[in-house]
Amino acid sequence: MTKDLPDWFREGYGNIWLPYAQMQTVGEALPVVATDGVMIELADGRRLIDGIASWWTACHGYNNPQMQEKIIAQVKNMSHVMLGGLVHEGAATLAKRLADLLPGDLNHVFFSESGSVSVEIALKMAAQYWINLGEQGHSRFVCFRSGYHGDTTAAMSVGDSEAGMHKAFSGFLSQQFLQPLPETDQEMAEFNEFLAEHKGQIAAVIMEPLVQGAGGMKFHGPETLAAIAKICFKHDVLLILDEIFTGFGRTGTMFACEQADITPDIICLGKALTAGTVAMAATVATDRVYDAFLSDDADKAFMHGPTYMANPLACAAANASLDIFRDEPVLDRVRRIEGHLMQSLGQFRGLPGVVDVRVKGAIGVIQMKEIGDLAALRQQFADEGVWIRPFGDIIYLTPSFSMESHELAALTQAIDKVLNSRE
Ligand SMILES: Cc1ncc(COP(=O)(O)O)c(C=O)c1O
Structure with a gap:
């Protein structure tokens, strides 16, 4: 272990099993003591500019005073109450606000505590x-x-059970229809034929609209999304949009599906729903889906109920975040960041090893031919005073929407320095 670590780190670190990490070889994690605005403060006093907003959650930055005020007031009044048979104001208000914000008749909000669980719920x-x-x-x-x-x-x-991070499980998981994402007219025609042939076996099509995030920050246009949705609707196949990453402004509109002017049958929300404060996700269904569960027959009810669903602290956080979206020009901030990223990351086009540079909303991606030692790269970024976490073959930025231009410039400078230090 590195010298001068805080006692709590020395004593407890060995008992923590880290995410996505080979524990035998993983380097030491950085001890964090505080967050503030777009900064992460380390135990040794260093302050890193967070370029990824804690896995795309902290969309208004850390420690936002308005959000803090609402969450603290909620803690004092009621931290938790079960939703089975009891409903509190925060949940009802949030459900109504989400239904009002979402397109079409996505009116029925089922709360949960994590994105993955909201997807399980959507599939079920x-x-x-x-x-x-x-x-x-x-x-x-x-x-x-x-x-x-x-x-x-x-x-x-x-x-992606073939190429994704879970490929080791391919023999264990339910077999789904894994398809290439159709983009050209020819591919759309093939997708159309596929659905026509298999629709009797299909419960739903599920996709991330406009940006496939953890699979490599791959973009497709609104016209692609609109065409896929049209084919689903034509064949009466349900469409689930997973907006856990793209929702709440990340791609430039409140929800990515707005850019394609479509309403899915079910939508999954998470991450920035509570703006990086308290764990929460939601699965929202249209009237048509919801109505299929209404019956005199108890067996037709939806048998699901996460213990902490609609946790009052999370509802207070989400409502506070929606207040900020309502009262402040948050989407203008996203546009400003998009413009900044387009210009600043554009300089990396053509650098040796850089295959592509792309920007959508507050997402900037530098695609490398080969990225090499990810751990070493992450360490280099930390040494440059920024928290950037490349994965696969990409270096990417998903900053908080409150990030100022000089902070964005510092992120770009760090990338510049690290890229130029590569052989
Ligand atoms: C599109 C998408 N869906 C689902 C998830 C899973 O969310 P969680 O990590 O909250 O379970 C993620 C997380 O990165 C995601 O990006």
Whole structure:
């Protein structure tokens, strides 16, 4: 262990099993003592500019005073109460606000505590939709290459089970229809034929709209999303959009699906829903999906109920974040960041080893031919005073929307320095 670490780190670190890490070889994690604005403060006093907003959550920056005030008031009044048979104001208000913000008749909000679980819920909802209608055989999902929907079992099964991070599980997971994401007219025609042929076996198509995040920050246009949705609707196949990453402004609009002017049957929300404060996710269904669960028959009810669903602290946080979206020009901030990233990351085009540079909303991606030692690269970034966490073959930025231009410039300078130090 490095010298001068705080006692709590020395004593407890050995008992923590880190995410996505080979514990035998993983380097020492950085001890964090505080966050502030876009900064992460380390135990040794260093302050890193967070270029990825804690896995795309902290969209208004850390320690936002308005959010803190609402969360603290909520702690004092009621930290938690079960949702089974009891409903509190924060949950009702949030459900209504989400329904009002979402397009179309996405009116029925089912709360949970993590993105992966919201995906499990969406898949289960879609499967039971068909069961409740008395239509047998709709037992598989169509998903796309480079897709990622979480780490729980069903969510893994609809990720890219061949190339993605869960490929070791391919023999263990439910077999889904893994397809290439159609983009050209020819590919759309093939996708159309595929759905026509298999629709009797399909519960739903699931995809991340506009940006496939953890699968490599791959972009597609709104016209692609609109065309896929149109084919789903034509064949009466349910469409689930996973907006856990793209939701709440990340791609430039409140929800990515707005850019394609479509309403999915089910949408999954998480991450920036509570702006990097308290764990929460939601699965929202249209009237049509919801109505299929209404019956005199108790067996047609949706049998799901996460213990901490609609946790009052999380609801207070989400409502406070939506207040900020309502009262402040948050989407203008995203546009400013997009402009900045386009200009500043553009300079890396053509550098040796850089294959592509792309920007959408507050997402900037530098695609490398080969990235080499990821751990060493992350360390180099930390040494430059920034928290950037490259994965696969990309270096990317997903800053908080409150990030100022000089902080964005510092991120770009760090990338410049690190890229230029490579042989
Ligand atoms: C598109 C998408 N879906 C689902 C998830 C899983 O969310 P969680 O990590 O909250 O379970 C993620 C997380 O990165 C995601 O990006």
